[in-house]
Each structure stands twice: as C-alpha cells, then as structure tokens.
Amino acid sequence: MNTLIVLLQIAAAVILAPLVSGLIRKIKNNLRMRKGASVFQPYYNLAKLFRKDEVISENTSWIFAAAPYVVLASVLVAFLPLSFMGQASFLNYTGDILLVVFMLSLGRFFLSLAGLDAGSAFGGMGSSREMFISSLVEPVMILSLFVVGANSGSTNPACIAACPAVRVSGLIAAFAFFMAMIAETSRIPIDNQETHLELTMVHEAMTLEYSGRRLAIIELAAHAKQILFFTILANVIVPFGGIITYPLKIIAISAIIGTLEVSLAKMRLFRVVDFMTFSFALSIMAMVAWAVGL
Amino acid sequence: MLYFNIIRSFSLDPLSVFFLAVIALVCLPSAIYSTSYLKGHYSAKKIILGWIGLSAFVFSMMLVVTANNAFCFIIVWELMSLVSYFLVIFDSEHEKSVQAGIIYIVMTHIGTAFIIGAILVMYKYALSFDFAALKQACALMPPRIKDLTFILLLIGFGTKAGIVPLHIWLPYAHPQAPSHISSLMSGVMIKTAIYGIIRFAIMILGINSAWWGSVILVIAAISCLVGVIYALMEHDIKKLLAYHSVENIGIILLGVGASMLFVKLNLPVLAVFAMVAGLYHLVNHAIFKGLLFLCAGSVYKATGKRDIEKFGGLIKTMPWTAGAFLIGSMAISALPPLNGFVSEWLTLQAFFLGMLSSPVGIKIFMGILAAILALTGGLAAACFVKAFGITFLAMPRSKYAADAKEVPFSMKFAMVFLSILTVVFGLGSSVIIKLLTRVSADVFAIDAKAMNFTLNNFVLCPKQAGGIYLSTPIIALALFLFMGVTILALYLILGKAKRRTGRTWDCGYYKLDSRTEYTATAFSKPFRIAFDFFLLPYRKTEKIRESFYHIKSFKYETHTTSVFKIYIYEPVVKLILRTATALKKMQPGSIHLYIAYIFITILALIIFMNKF
Missing domain, CATH: 1.20.120 (Four Helix Bundle (Hemerythrin (Met), subunit A))
Incomplete structure (x- = not known):
C-alpha cells in the first residue's frame, strides 16, 4: 500500500514538474515587465511534441533511439529513495541519497552518447561540455549530501528528513548544493535554457538532433530532474514543515532561481570552473563546520 | 636454514x-x-x-x-x-x-x-x-x-x-x-x-601507526586523479585503458588504506567494511578492465589501428563488441546497477561511516577523499563517453573503420562472458559481499559473525550504519519497468510513432561527412584547459595564406606534457647515463690497468679483512 502511495507521489511530481518550469518562466517574464506565456506553456509544448512525427538521423544507432527512455527512467528511479511524505515503503530499500547522484550520471552518460551519435559537431560539443560541467558538479553534490547525512547520522533520506534541526553546516551545504543544482538543471549562469545559439548552449546542443516524441521525453525528463533537485533541497537539506510547506518551498526556490536568472549574465564556459571551485570550497567549509560541531 | x-x-x-x-x-x-x-x-x-x-x-x-x-x-x-x-x-x-x-x-x-x-x-x-x-x-x-x-x-x-x-x-x-x-x-x-x-x-x-593508512590514502587519491586525467588526454585506446588502471588501483587502495586507518582508530568493524569495499572493487576492476581490454583487442583486430580518432561507426559493423564495450564502460564509470557502482558506493559509505566516528582532522580528510572519489567518477564517465562515443558511434573516420568486420565466435564468447559477469557482480552484490566479508574478517583476524552486511539476499545494508540500504536488483527492475511503462503508455495513447530518416542537421550547408564530426581531441579540450596547470598543454597552429582573406591550409597540433616523465624520470635517467659515461673511463682496454685494479682490490680486501 505504501509502495503504491510512493509511486503515486512520484507520478504526481512528474506530472507537476512542467508546471514548475512554467512558473519560473512566468516569474522571469514578470520581473522583466513582460506579460509572458501562461504557466501551462510547458504542457502545451510537450503535447505538441508528443503528437509530432520524428526525423531521425541516418547516422544514428540504437543508442540514440534508447537514450531518452533511459534518461527518463533513471530520473524516475532517482525519485524512489526520496519519500515526500516520509512513508516507509518497500521502495526505501532501493538506495540512499547517494544513489540519486549515480542515477543522474547514468542518464547523463546515455544522453551524452546520443549527442555524439548523430555525427554532428553541435552534439559532440554539447556532450563534451555536459560531461565537463557534471564532473565538476559531482564532488560538490556528494560532499554537501555527506554533510547533511552526517548531521543526522545516516544517508537514508528518511532519516535525514526526520532530523529537522537546522544547523550552520547544513545551511552552508544547502548553499553549495544550490550552486550545483544551478549547473545540473542548466540554468543561468552555467547554461541557458532559452537560447539555441550554438556558442553558448550545453544541454540544448546535445539534444539538437531529437524531434517529436523522443524530444518530448527528454524535455519531460529535464523537468522531472529539476523538481527532483528542488525536492532534495526542500525536503532533505532544509527539512522542516512537511507536505504542507512543500509546495511553498518549491515556489520559493522557483522564485529565487527566476530572480537569479534575470539578474545574472551567462558565464563563459571556462569560468564555470571558478564557479564550481567556489561551490566546492563552500562544501568543504560545510564539512569543516560539521566536523567542529556547528 | x-x-x-x-x-x-x-x-x-x-x-x-x-x-x-x-x-x-x-x-x-x-x-x-x-x-x-x-x-x-x-x-x-x-x-x-x-x-x-x-x-x-x-x-x-x-x-x-x-x-x-x-x-x-x-x-x-x-x-x-x-x-x-x-x-x-x-x-x-x-x-x-x-x-x-x-x-x-x-x-x-x-x-x-x-x-x-x-x-x-x-x-x-x-x-x-x-x-x-x-x-x-x-x-x-x-x-x-x-x-x-x-x-x-x-x-x-x-x-x-x-x-x-x-x-x-x-x-x-x-x-x-x-x-x-x-x-x-x-x-x-x-x-x-x-x-x-x-x-x-x-x-x-x-x-x-595511523599514518600508514593515511599515506596510502593520499597516494591512492593522487593516483585516482592523475590516472583519470591522463586517460582523458589519451587517444590510443589501449593506453587510455592502461591509465584507467592507475585510477582504479587508486580506488582499490582508497578502500585498503581506509581500512588500515580504521584499524588504528579502533574501529574494527569499519576496517572490515572498507576492506570489503576495496576487495570488491578489486574483483570488479579485474572483470570490467579485462572486458574492456578484450573489446579494445577486437577493435584492433578488426581495424589494425589503436587511435580512436580513426574509428567511428563501429556499432553498426561490430554490434557485439560495441555492446560489450558499452557494458564495460558503464561499469567503470560507476553507473548503476553494474558492479563498479556497487564498489564505489561501498567506498563512499566507508568514508561516510568513518567520518561519523573519528577525530575532527580525520573527518575532514575523509570528506575530501570522498569528494576526490566523486570527481574521479565524474571524469571517468566523461572519458568513457569519449572512448565509446568516438570509437563506436556516428560515422567511420577512416577506411579501416569503415571496413571493420565483427570478430569470430570465440572472441565474442569471451567478451559476452565477462559482460555477464559484470552484470552478475552488480546484481548479486549482497551475496558477494557476504563472501568478501569472510575474507576481510580473516585478514584482520576478526570474527565474521559479528558483521552483517546484508538485510536479505537482495538488499545491501551495513549493520553498523542504521537504515542505509542499497539494492541493485530493485534498481535494475525499476529501470526496466519505468522504461517499459513509458514505451507502452506512449504506444497505447498515441499509437505508433511516425518516423522518417533524414540527414543530420547541417545548418543548410553541404552534406556533412566524417571530417566534420567531433573528435576525441576536441571532446577532451575543456578538461585540457581546466587542468592545464598539471597537463601543461602545448599548442601550435600554422596557417598558410593565399591572400589576406583566404587561408589555403591550416595545421593544428596539440599535445600535453607528462610532468612525471620530464621532471622526475628523465633527470634520473640522464644522471645514470652521465655516471655510466664517466665510469666508462675506467675501462680503457689496457690489460695493465686491469691488473692494477685486481691488485688494488686484493690489497683493499686484505686491509678490510684485517680491520674487521
């Protein structure tokens, strides 16, 4: 029974995921004094893409065809150990919070291969940059998750969420994780979701060859990944409230992301190293703070 | 005697x-x-x-x-x-x-x-x-x-x-x-x-003393990073794999070193746990590195080349080799649910649990080691996206690759066998861990019965870490289930997808060919720039112009410097050679001189014998 509830929660999260993206876009547009599209625009985009025919490059192999499904499935599996309402179910045995990092790297691995599969220089460039950025992000994620885990004595998300004391080390870790999240959800200043200009794009370049149904799946997976990160930040790293405050926290994070995106400019690719070094230093600081008992 | x-x-x-x-x-x-x-x-x-x-x-x-x-x-x-x-x-x-x-x-x-x-x-x-x-x-x-x-x-x-x-x-x-x-x-x-x-x-x-473990941990962490960074720069497929061995030996030693440290910190259970992680990675690395080298050999046999810049599109002509190499790449990149993931997760857990019950300095040390392990994992994944993507995907970059044929049965058999082992060691992790626990407990002469690493036969749960679970079978099952459900749901709701095959988008330019594909050198460029303080890349461009506006030909050359070779080994080799040349003067070919040597030696020996 509990397993079913958890699965329903995941389904709800995935269904609501595009709404969060729409919300961020709306916030951004309003900040720019524009009216902007409806918050439901991501759904319209998805519906349109799902109905469209696909054009597949003649150079591609089964990797290209399979990658979107692997990406979506890996994000969904990453949801399994996180229980939104703290239900203990059979699925808690899937793994711990570290599994999330590994599952996401599974999806990324296949998407990067798919980027190389069509033989276009754009795809290759996107894959190369994506792997570059993600390899710098991974230590930050692991370290900040280590700190919040250490605060509760376990890397089991349920244990972490059940330990609601807000500590200095946890907050620093949350900040480091937030920076990692910006990189992972391809937001400004690391990447820009709004542009298809070849010099700046990372994630979009990898998926350039996709169309129709498969593109829709990749976009859905990207939305789901975003809400996955928001959920970790809301429920695991800053754990208080519960199911009631959860939507409020998601909206707050969306507002922060939207504001940041409007007020910052995108960085040059090699400045990302500095950005990630800073967040890495932050996570080390969080570790030190935890070690001395803060 | x-x-x-x-x-x-x-x-x-x-x-x-x-x-x-x-x-x-x-x-x-x-x-x-x-x-x-x-x-x-x-x-x-x-x-x-x-x-x-x-x-x-x-x-x-x-x-x-x-x-x-x-x-x-x-x-x-x-x-x-x-x-x-x-x-x-x-x-x-x-x-x-x-x-x-x-x-x-x-x-x-x-x-x-x-x-x-x-x-x-x-x-x-x-x-x-x-x-x-x-x-x-x-x-x-x-x-x-x-x-x-x-x-x-x-x-x-x-x-x-x-x-x-x-x-x-x-x-x-x-x-x-x-x-x-x-x-x-x-x-x-x-x-x-x-x-x-x-x-x-x-x-x-x-x-x-505790510094033994710490020394091994530091060396291991350096080996991890240096190995994987060199591997990223390497485009000879077998050399690339050899550098990954340096990296993986580092990961194994992270487990072994941590266990040595834990023994001295009086944490015997954790010591066994870390040793299990190290030994698990050892057997995993043996399996997937064996597999990857066999695949590389198949590619070499089929094309006669080892430079991945000459490959491409082999997945169509050599599907078995490609599949096996993909499984090996996923395992070495620590992707779930394969075996490399389990052992890296165990090593991370060893650091996490060690962090919880050790003095302040060790806590920070463990955290940094975990971060280095994570960075290594990320870089290894990037390296294998490069190795697999450039070798097997897209279009052939040379006629050798275009003419490649799938290898004979016995080679395929060996690769498939090791691929299956890779999957089995991933999915059967909880059984294997029980066996490894016995081995590790024997190393430290601790009773293995005090240890319980598994909840049941498919969920992994180190006993001393309350409530930390991992189950690769559930992950694998969930992955395939979610994929199946997605495909099925889309088919039922929207019907069969209409697909057309077209050319890769070429910006409306001429037809793309293999010369416009992304190369391994280009793929690794961000890493080359980010780690330039260590790799010391060297770059030479040469333009031959017909006029100011038209460049007739363009030459680009880049390579990295091996700091260990240039700053450590070459000076030592030079010193040895110089000493040898200097000593050569002792041997001019004159028999008189040699007799004098014998005389002096005997004299010296007599004096030596008398003195002592």
Whole structure:
C-alpha cells in the first residue's frame, strides 16, 4: 500500500514538474515587465511534441533511439529513495541519497552518447561540455549530501528528513548544493535554457538532433530532474514543515532561481570552473563546520 | 636454514582463495579469446609460444598468491615479472614493444629490489622465511624498523601496482602486449601487488601507526586523479585503458588504506567494511578492465589501428563488441546497477561511516577523499563517453573503420562472458559481499559473525550504519519497468510513432561527412584547459595564406606534457647515463690497468679483512 502511495507521489511530481518550469518562466517574464506565456506553456509544448512525427538521423544507432527512455527512467528511479511524505515503503530499500547522484550520471552518460551519435559537431560539443560541467558538479553534490547525512547520522533520506534541526553546516551545504543544482538543471549562469545559439548552449546542443516524441521525453525528463533537485533541497537539506510547506518551498526556490536568472549574465564556459571551485570550497567549509560541531 | 619443502611452501587461506578466484575469472575468458585473436596475426610457432607464455604467466600468478614462504614468494614473483616481460615484447619486431619491455623490466626490478629489502629486514628478526614465523617476529620488531619495512614494501609493491608516481611503465607495457595479455596484466597482475600489500603490510607486519593508512590514502587519491586525467588526454585506446588502471588501483587502495586507518582508530568493524569495499572493487576492476581490454583487442583486430580518432561507426559493423564495450564502460564509470557502482558506493559509505566516528582532522580528510572519489567518477564517465562515443558511434573516420568486420565466435564468447559477469557482480552484490566479508574478517583476524552486511539476499545494508540500504536488483527492475511503462503508455495513447530518416542537421550547408564530426581531441579540450596547470598543454597552429582573406591550409597540433616523465624520470635517467659515461673511463682496454685494479682490490680486501 505504501509502495503504491510512493509511486503515486512520484507520478504526481512528474506530472507537476512542467508546471514548475512554467512558473519560473512566468516569474522571469514578470520581473522583466513582460506579460509572458501562461504557466501551462510547458504542457502545451510537450503535447505538441508528443503528437509530432520524428526525423531521425541516418547516422544514428540504437543508442540514440534508447537514450531518452533511459534518461527518463533513471530520473524516475532517482525519485524512489526520496519519500515526500516520509512513508516507509518497500521502495526505501532501493538506495540512499547517494544513489540519486549515480542515477543522474547514468542518464547523463546515455544522453551524452546520443549527442555524439548523430555525427554532428553541435552534439559532440554539447556532450563534451555536459560531461565537463557534471564532473565538476559531482564532488560538490556528494560532499554537501555527506554533510547533511552526517548531521543526522545516516544517508537514508528518511532519516535525514526526520532530523529537522537546522544547523550552520547544513545551511552552508544547502548553499553549495544550490550552486550545483544551478549547473545540473542548466540554468543561468552555467547554461541557458532559452537560447539555441550554438556558442553558448550545453544541454540544448546535445539534444539538437531529437524531434517529436523522443524530444518530448527528454524535455519531460529535464523537468522531472529539476523538481527532483528542488525536492532534495526542500525536503532533505532544509527539512522542516512537511507536505504542507512543500509546495511553498518549491515556489520559493522557483522564485529565487527566476530572480537569479534575470539578474545574472551567462558565464563563459571556462569560468564555470571558478564557479564550481567556489561551490566546492563552500562544501568543504560545510564539512569543516560539521566536523567542529556547528 | 634455507632448506624448505616445496609442497609445504604453498598453502591456501581465504585471501589466497579470493585472489585465485579473481585470477581464474579473468584468465578463462582471456585464454578462450586468444585462440582466435592470435590466429592470423602470428605464425604457428609464435602461437605455440604465446600459449606457453600465457600458461606460465597464469601459473606464476597463481603461485604468487598461494606462497606461504617469503623466499618462495620472491622466486615466483620474479618468475611472474619475467614471464610478463616476455609477453610484453611478444611483438618484438616492433621497436616500441622492445622499448616498452625495457621500461617495464627496469621498473619492475626496482620494485622487486625494494620488496627483497623489506623481506630481508623481516628475516633478520625472524631467521626464517616462513610467513607464520615472520609474523611472530614482526610483533617484536622495533617501531622504527617496522615503519622502514612498510615504506620499502609500499615502494616495492606500489611499483607493480602502478601507483603515482611509479606508474610510468604501465601505459607503455600494457598496451604493447597482445590484447588478451593486456587484459591479464591490467586485470589481474597489478592486483597481485595489492595482495602483497595486504599480505605483508597488514597481515604479517601488522599496522604500526595511523599514518600508514593515511599515506596510502593520499597516494591512492593522487593516483585516482592523475590516472583519470591522463586517460582523458589519451587517444590510443589501449593506453587510455592502461591509465584507467592507475585510477582504479587508486580506488582499490582508497578502500585498503581506509581500512588500515580504521584499524588504528579502533574501529574494527569499519576496517572490515572498507576492506570489503576495496576487495570488491578489486574483483570488479579485474572483470570490467579485462572486458574492456578484450573489446579494445577486437577493435584492433578488426581495424589494425589503436587511435580512436580513426574509428567511428563501429556499432553498426561490430554490434557485439560495441555492446560489450558499452557494458564495460558503464561499469567503470560507476553507473548503476553494474558492479563498479556497487564498489564505489561501498567506498563512499566507508568514508561516510568513518567520518561519523573519528577525530575532527580525520573527518575532514575523509570528506575530501570522498569528494576526490566523486570527481574521479565524474571524469571517468566523461572519458568513457569519449572512448565509446568516438570509437563506436556516428560515422567511420577512416577506411579501416569503415571496413571493420565483427570478430569470430570465440572472441565474442569471451567478451559476452565477462559482460555477464559484470552484470552478475552488480546484481548479486549482497551475496558477494557476504563472501568478501569472510575474507576481510580473516585478514584482520576478526570474527565474521559479528558483521552483517546484508538485510536479505537482495538488499545491501551495513549493520553498523542504521537504515542505509542499497539494492541493485530493485534498481535494475525499476529501470526496466519505468522504461517499459513509458514505451507502452506512449504506444497505447498515441499509437505508433511516425518516423522518417533524414540527414543530420547541417545548418543548410553541404552534406556533412566524417571530417566534420567531433573528435576525441576536441571532446577532451575543456578538461585540457581546466587542468592545464598539471597537463601543461602545448599548442601550435600554422596557417598558410593565399591572400589576406583566404587561408589555403591550416595545421593544428596539440599535445600535453607528462610532468612525471620530464621532471622526475628523465633527470634520473640522464644522471645514470652521465655516471655510466664517466665510469666508462675506467675501462680503457689496457690489460695493465686491469691488473692494477685486481691488485688494488686484493690489497683493499686484505686491509678490510684485517680491520674487521
């Protein structure tokens, strides 16, 4: 029974995921004094893409065809150990919070291969940059998750969420994780979701060859990944409230992301190293703070 | 005193059995693989020689892990080194093979010298070469001498294992051997060095102080990073894999080093846990690195090239090799639910649990090590996206790649066998961990019953870490279930997708060809720039202009500098050569001078004998 509830929660999260993206876009547009599209625009985009025919490059192999499904499935599996309402179910045995990092790297691995599969220089460039950025992000994620885990004595998300004391080390870790999240959800200043200009794009370049149904799946997976990160930040790293405050926290994070995106400019690719070094230093600081008992 | 019984010099204990199993797991498919691999490449006589070499190599490795007498150990260790030397220079008609052989044999003998030194120090106290007697004597050894012995052992075995900065021979020797031998050398032989460290430093010598573990951890972390960064820059597929061996030896040593540290921090259960993580990664690396080298050999056999910039599109002509290489790449990149993921997760957990119950300094140290392990994992994934993507995907970049044919059955069989093992060691992790717990508990002489790592047969749960679970079968099941449900739901709701095949988008330009594809050099460029403080990249561009506006041809050249080679090894080699040249003056060919030398020597000896 509990397993079913958890699965329903995941389904709800995935269904609501595009709404969060729409919300961020709306916030951004309003900040720019524009009216902007409806918050439901991501759904319209998805519906349109799902109905469209696909054009597949003649150079591609089964990797290209399979990658979107692997990406979506890996994000969904990453949801399994996180229980939104703290239900203990059979699925808690899937793994711990570290599994999330590994599952996401599974999806990324296949998407990067798919980027190389069509033989276009754009795809290759996107894959190369994506792997570059993600390899710098991974230590930050692991370290900040280590700190919040250490605060509760376990890397089991349920244990972490059940330990609601807000500590200095946890907050620093949350900040480091937030920076990692910006990189992972391809937001400004690391990447820009709004542009298809070849010099700046990372994630979009990898998926350039996709169309129709498969593109829709990749976009859905990207939305789901975003809400996955928001959920970790809301429920695991800053754990208080519960199911009631959860939507409020998601909206707050969306507002922060939207504001940041409007007020910052995108960085040059090699400045990302500095950005990630800073967040890495932050996570080390969080570790030190935890070690001395803060 | 030197008399010893040959039969009684070899015995089995859990650690030996574990290593025997690792050797057997990789040697069997390699031997099957070699039947087709050698055919066509070599003459009939050479094939027989290859078989003899392979058997001798496998046999010597098996003797190394079963010896229970240090004297015997040194003999079979040397036998293993020599046999593998002859296998490295198997293609002795190539200048490169001979050169690689020289580097290998010099380095490996430097290592052996240190091991012999360490064993002689221990012998001085035990007056016997028997492991049991050595162990007894080592308990009474002064701590200073113990530290010295440990350092000798670390350098000696470290040379064989390929830890940084002693890794220099690995990227030369492993790629030059025939591929099934490379898979054995990288998969198994370097592991015998880990066996040596565990056997001599932990079991016989006994850990003296906490800094032993810390030193190994620091070296391991450096090896991880250096290995993977060099691998990213490497475009020779076998050299790339050899550098990954340096990285993975680092990951194994992270587990072993952590366990040594935990012993001294009085955390025996965690010590066993970390050792399990290290040994698990050891067997995993043997399997997937063996697999990857066999795949690389298949590609080499099919194309005659090792440069991945010349490959491309092989997934269409060589689907079996591609599939096997993909599984190997996923495992080495620590992607769930395969075996590499389980052992990396265990190592991270060992650090996490160690962090919870250790002093402040160690806490931060553990955290940083975990971050380095995560960074290594990320870089390894990037490297294998490059290796797999450039080799197997998109369009062929040369006619060799375009004409490639799938390899014969026995080679396919060996690759599929190891791929299945990769999956089995991922999914069956909880069963394997039970076995490994027994081995590790035996290493530290702790009762294994006190340890319980599994909740049941498919969920992994280290007992001392309340409520941390991992279950690879559930992950695999969920992955396939979610994929199936997505595909099915889309099919039911929207019907069959209408697909057209078209050209890759080319910006409305001419038809794209293989010259416009992304290359491995380009793929690794961000890493080259980010790590330029270490790689010291060198770049040369040359433009030939017809006029100011039109460039007729453009030449681009880039390579990185091997800091270890240039700043450590070359000065040493130069110094040795210079000394040798200086000493050459002693040997001018005059018989009178030589008689004078003999006279002086005798005089000196007489004085020496009288004095002492």
